[in-house]
Amino acid sequence: MTSIKKNIWYISKYASPIKYGFGTRHFYLAKEFCRMGYKTIVICSDSSHLLNFPQFKSTYTKEVFDGVDTWWIKTIKYVGAKSIRRMISWIDFELKLFFMDKRKLPRPDVVIVSSLSLFTIINGYFLKKKYKCKLIFEVRDIWPLSITEASNFKASNPLIKLLAWIEKFGYKNADVLVGTMPNLKEHAEKITGNSLQCFCIPQGVDMNLYASPAPLPKGYAEQYIPRDKFIVAYAGSIGRTNSLETIIECAKQLSHNDNIHFLFIGSGDLLSFFKSETESYNNITFAPKVKRGQVQTILAQCDLMYDSVMDLKLYHYGLSRNKWIDYLYSGKPLLASYSGFPSMLNEAKCGQFIPAEDQKSLKKAILYYSALSTEELNDIGLRGKQWLISNRTFDKLALDYRELF
Incomplete structure (x- = not known):
């Protein structure tokens, strides 16, 4: 240069x-x-x-x-x-x-x-x-x-x-x-x-976004976030391409487990359908979408993050999800129903890839993480946060870009 x-x-x-x-x-x-x-x-x-x-x-x-x-x-x-x-x-x-x-x-x-x-x-x-x-x-x-x-x-x-x-x-x-x-x-x-x-x-992280998480609307946590539960959380769009059917079915099968609760934060074309389909299940909650600055405030009250995509050949080439950045920064373990080219989770050793649309394997993984101690969960989540800060800040990515000029 x-x-x-x-x-x-x-x-x-x-x-x-x-x-x-x-x-x-x-x-x-x-x-x-x-x-x-x-x-x-x-x-x-x-x-x-x-x-x-x-x-x-x-x-x-x-x-x-x-x-x-x-x-x-x-x-x-x-x-x-x-x-x-x-x-x-x-x-x-x-x-x-x-x-x-x-x-x-x-x-x-x-x-x-x-x-x-x-x-x-x-x-x-x-x-x-x-x-x-x-x-x-x-x-x-x-x-x-x-x-x-x-x-x-x-x-x-x-x-x-x-x-x-x-x-x-x-x-x-x-x-x-x-x-x-x-x-x-x-x-x-x-x-x-x-x-x-x-x-x-890849996609990067702006540390200033997370400097001061905003408080949730009054009464939001009391209404939507249960206490004394192991909370599996998904935050994002609720539509066809988000492939949430797998975890919805998994939640239904785990409805007998009083310890595990599934929290979905967001909006989308399939929100009404999923709410109607699960209204008889007490272990599933759909919470309204929040502002970006409030996301970390919610994730801090959860135990295990979740994301999913459809089982498509497209993902053989990998992806770089802003959602995973939010999840990793929260310091919580992450499960992803994803069969594509691996990145982030395997590099940070902060969670697990589950074959896309594999409900049986997802259920097994959720039960495994729900049985871990708080200290073990924190250790896994902290690895992800530390890896993110070391590898994905925009000043680091800009240095990589500079080599191409």
Whole structure:
């Protein structure tokens, strides 16, 4: 690495500073790049189905967050993640990014394009050619494989074919690939037939988020969190892809065990269905979704964390879950119903992978952990927290990224 500091453009439609409700990895890494002396620009959209941004008057608006010059592109708004307007918003972003007057920006030495949207890699390619700069393609979700695996879309669908072409184009024309998942290299080389420069820089942890956990709403704990029980907790979306059927059935089979209680915190399309299906079981509680700053307050009152995904080939390439970061920081053991490429739990030795959708093995594991002493549970959970702090802070991940510049 030379001593000359470079200019970095970090482009993602869904980048968001913490000021507007949720800070994404783009801003945390960009802030660290700035601290290293790099001039860092983030280019993003003001349209998201997850967050509400200010109503910008101009098509292009500049703000500065922690030294990071941020250019907002005003794009078509939409509501649902599966709406047609979402894809129209993608195209709107790409067209406005392409025609953006970039003379106000410092000439880039490195352009990082972070999916989603997958279309942005095409803009990244043109920027690479125009400025003779290095192009890094950051993949946070493997599209279109995620769609074909978890939905009814077939590979022959024209939209899927288009996305597959763009994916292959991006893999072949980027100078470096970065995956948040640990085994992207195998997938990308299978798609292209080429040997590729591909590295894993996973999701990170911002320690400031956990500095002062917020209190729960008045009466929340008394109503939803039982005392003197071994609490198995899940916090997150309650939908089809979350594959909670396995633990729900496990909870039903353990309803005779007065010591174990199952707590589900969150909302989603299947919440009403699961509540109706389990209303006669006293060992299952569904609690309302809480703010991000309150999550650790809830997890501190639980004993064993749980997560699950569907049994899909997609996960052969691994994943990097923000949920696992929250869980590990809580200092509690984690069980994950997951049959994909292993990471985090096995590295930190803070829990156990259970084969996806294997209710019998999950039940056995829950009974095992419920029989451990408080000291044994704390030792396991603490290993996870210490590993997280040593390996996943954004200053550490930014150093890994710097090696690619």
